[in-house]
Amino acid sequence: MIELRGVTKTYGAGASRVEALRGVDLSIATGEFVSVMGPSGSGKSTLLNLVSALDVPSTGDIAIDGQSIAALDDDALTLFRRRKIGLVFQFFNLLPTLNALDNVLLPLMLEGRTNDKDRERAARLLAEVGLRERTQHRLHQLSGGEMQRVAIARALVLSPKLILADEPTGNLDSATGQTVLALLRSTCQAHRTTIVMVTHDLQAARAGDRIVELRDGRIVSDHGVPGRDQLGEATA
């Protein structure tokens, strides 16, 4: 599903040059749930930006679902991102001017589609994430956990092959965070969606199948999560 070959990402030049990623090789299979961890400045956000097609590598190649994205122009990258990738952010990043249903519909609106079938699909997704009764609610009427579930529904509305989550539980209390992680887990299983999640929380990381650790722009460890239970809790 995702192939990174010799990927580097450099910012700035001269004395202010920073190598955020240094020759990263990484393969992620379809349907895998990978957690990316590392301290501040390790390059995990940069890695996520590249895999999200929000940015392009300085050198190396990235292929997502068989498509190399390094040479795509901005419009092509944007459309690729819209149709193939779902994004979940730490701070939810929902639009305050839209209700829950319309926030879920946003990617479809960007496609120029909002017929009745689309609205039904969006409502179904909200029901799947436990928000059947909240479709017309505005953001100020939703809790943090509810907003994150709306964001997950939004990420799923175009049936993407890949979901990228940047600290999805970072702004939630632990109980709500667990609920969100369980939701991501079940989505991964039910839809065979590949999930890449950046987190600094080891507990959260164990919700995935695999943990990749970064340090100073390099992968320093890449191992499976042994004996996970259904809710993603790592066993001792």
Next chain:
Amino acid sequence: MKARELAARTASFAATSVLALVQLAALALSPFRIGRLLRSVSVPRLAEHKLRTTLTVLGVALGVAMLVAVVIVNDSLMRGIAGTIDDLAGSTDLQVSAGTSGFSESLLETVRSQPGVGRAVPLLQQTVTVRDARVRGERLLVLGVDMLEGDDARFRKYGSTELEAIQKDPLAFLNSPHNVLVSRSFAQRYGYKLHDKLTLATADGVIGFDIWGFLDDEGVGRAFGGAVAVMYYQAMQVAFDRGQNLDRVDIALAPGHEPGAVQAQLTAALGDAFIVEPPSRKGDRLGKMLLGVKSGLTIASLIAVLVGAFLIYNTMAISVVQRKREIGILRALGTLRGEITRLLTLEGALLGLVGSLLGLGLGVLLSRGLLAATSSALNEAYVQLPATEVRVGPLTLLAGLALGTLGATIASIIPGSAAARDRPAHTLRTASVLQAEPEGRGLRKTDLAALLLIAASRPLLTLPTWFDLPLGAFAAAFALLAAGALLLPRLVELVSFLLGALSARMSVATRLAHENLPRDLGRTATTAGALMAGVSLAVSFGSFTYSFTRTLEDWIDQTLPGDLFLTQGATLGGTSMRNIPMADSLYAELAALPGVSTVRRVRIVELPFRGLIPKAVATDIDVFLQHAKLTLLEGEQSQVVTDLKRGDVGVSENFARRFGVHLGDRIPISTSTGTRQLRVAGVFIDYTSDVGSVLFERSTYVDIFGDSRVDTYELHLQDPAQSEALRRTINERFADRLDLFVLTNREFRGEVNHTTEQIFSLVRALELVALIVAVLGIINAQLANVLDRVRELGVLRALGMLRRQVSRMVVVEAALVGALGTAAGVLLGVALGDVLLNHINLVQTGWYFPYRLSWGAIAEVTCLTVPAAALAGLYPARAAARLVVTEALDYE
């Protein structure tokens, strides 16, 4: 220098000046906390947002420039007039005058015999067109004075060696009625030498005058912008067919007599229809005549300043929202509420100061063009103005500086104190909240205030005038403007709600754009409010001019249906100050021309009445009624006609309204042989003069005033299709001896429209400035919106919104704000049009026009402002589309 380069340099200059001034202020205040805050907080922020700083400064500058330009023009006009009056009046204590046709020379002795009159000298005055090719239509003020007697020299300075020689041996000079002295500056300007011929258009035709000397550039020679000719008054009576009439008697008081007492004595002796006044009062009177135009210009410029104030308020409010975190941190670190308020207020004041200084310079530059346009417009319709120069008084500059700076300061206090009010924790917590919680749907304080203002506007309209100014109406207009501004947030919500119903059919960019409108109601409403003010000015004034011109056209249809119009000196005959009356002898010649059916004579002169100058209109009533219609408000047609022929007069509607005169009343009219009490036969609709008019049957006029001259010959043809051919015939026959204009009916109407258009175009120029400032506000607000929503824009791009979709969203949002402001402005403009027409104009001119909404003005302004608003969104749209997605997502 190309316009773009100039604009870029001006913008850079403005931003740099603001920064420099703030740094200077920071340095000056460095011993105090506020100085240190200025340096550490304000300077970096202003440096970071140079474009927005520049836009704000420019907005203030434009508003101040318009106000300063208008004040300079008003002041320069009055000083120019006063200067000429002073130069001509010299050491005159009192003047006696009585309208354009003048009065009999025999009254001079009556004046001289009054107690308290030391010396009294005669004077005639006429503005003429110079017909020499090298001078190209320049005007000259011709004075007829008794410069041979010693008395006149005691009144005014002539400064002429040739005059001294003439006074010693006047015979040769008096041998011809066509000998003149001209101002030296005029002669030098056009290369005239002693005994050159100066060709002038007079009532008897085009005549060559012999230059016998020059007047130095002092006293009389300096009057009228140095375009003066002086001749012996009796020669002028002959040359200009004035019979035995004078225009004025200048009086020097005998020692020990008070002007007030002598004035009262003379008024009693001569009668109501004569004006006896100190020379300065003439300037006041002329100023009154111009009051309508001056106040119109002033109101328009005040609205431009108001729009500038909106811009400042919006900028400061935006700045406060964007600096919430900064303000929260400052408060958390121990900065007092008052210090925050003072800091933000001081920033606004400094922005206003730089803008005002720039505005002063712009205003002086602008005033030159505006003065030329105003002089040209007023010359035709109101008063002969000298070639006026711009006079910039220090008080004007100080007032402009104070108003701009004060406006900016006040506009900054409100958001500044609001920012400081919250507790630091709340400020920090809500710093990145992009949308306040929606307000309830119930009645708000602003709604109540708006309703109160609307309710108050009606009683304000009924207030009496104050020094001839309809201040109540002005206050009502501003009350309505304020009410509109307060109700704008409601309109924003309503529009967004209505558009919400159509969301399903919209593109995502359009939908998100309209959904964004109510997010910051204050900002959207203020931005739209500025546009609303400008648009309301355009619509109200547009409806006013439309109502005026349509009514005038209807009236011309009814009263001036002639096929050809002959005038001399000016196309509009007696209503123009350039007019040169023609001899009555032309009547028979014109009537005898083949193809001419009837000839009607029209004479229009000034007629002093109760301290003002309405017009006397004399015409052949029978001929008039063969082709035209008299629209009567009082009196019955056939009786009125009979009474007019019998020697009664008719008065116009605005005359009746202004002076409280009705059918059957008697009014005192000054004539060359004394005051007559004439009966009012009827009240009719007439637009000859905005002061009012009195209609005479021609024979009555000639009999009473001894003036048989004609301003306009109106010809009716047997076959109107022969107008061109007859025009050629008339020109061939008369052009060499008369400064003729021969116009067809269509051309004549065109001239009327042109004259009114010249005056109205002055206000249009100010409307445009107000709209430009408002559009600057949209750029400012949209840039701020982009900055506020950087992260949100990053999210949209991350979710797959294309750059062009982002651009479209920002542009549509700007266009919607423009549409909102325009819609509100149109609604308000309709209401203000009524105030302007039926209250302000009615008071100032006495004319009543039925209110006609100008759909043309509405369409014109809408087609201008909405696209301009969309264009204003282009730059912010570009900025939004160019955001780097990853940086935007991290933006706080």
